[in-house]
Amino acid sequence: MASPQNTSEKRFFQANSPGGMPTASQSQRSLIMAQITLRFLAIAFTVTAIAVMITAKEPVSLLGLAITPSYKQSSAMKFLLGVNATVFAFTASSMLFVWPLRRSGSKPINYFFLHLHDMVMTLLLISGCAAATAVGYLSQYGQPETYWSPICDIVKKFCHQMLISTVLSYLAFFCYLALNILSVHKLMSRATE
Secondary structure (H helix, E strand, C coil): CHHHHHHHHHHHHHHHHHCCCCCCHHHHHHHHHHHHHHHHHHHHHHHHHHHHHHHCCCCEECEEECCCCCCHHHHHHHHHHHHHHHHHHHHHHHHHHHHHHCCCCCCCCHHHHHHHHHHHHHHHHHHHHHHHHHHHHHHHHCHHHECCCCCCCCCCHHHHHHHHHHHHHHHHHHHHHHHHHHHHHHHHHHHHH
């Protein structure tokens, strides 16, 4: 006797197509939904990373001087902020180009240009994240050979916020990495058709 789960799974696959496999339009819709979801996640991660970085401040007093560390004091953090802003803007605009791809008659060149866009955004994100990670590491642990002292012992809250911003940027990077994998999969499946 077949279990209820097996029969419902069979009905699901039989409803997809006569052979039990998803149809091309269902596969296309799934790809577009994945693209849109990952782009919305990238937008959310970059916007949140920007907000966390801009609001990161922790006034301290050292030797009688009032100091307020900010992302503006680090070229790597300014670069990451610029990268996040650029990725946000281009991701939001790329949403306009993803929507027309839902039609099954879309040209492969459109997927190629979208993949090219995704690759550039991925490279920007990983370069910004790498720069921020290097500065964050120096801030946390210092470098005794060059007499750089760690500062995160003094400004823990600020360092924690920079860490959160960098992690959010890495999450946006992973969204774009997944978008690249989806784009390559789509281009390769088109090439074999």
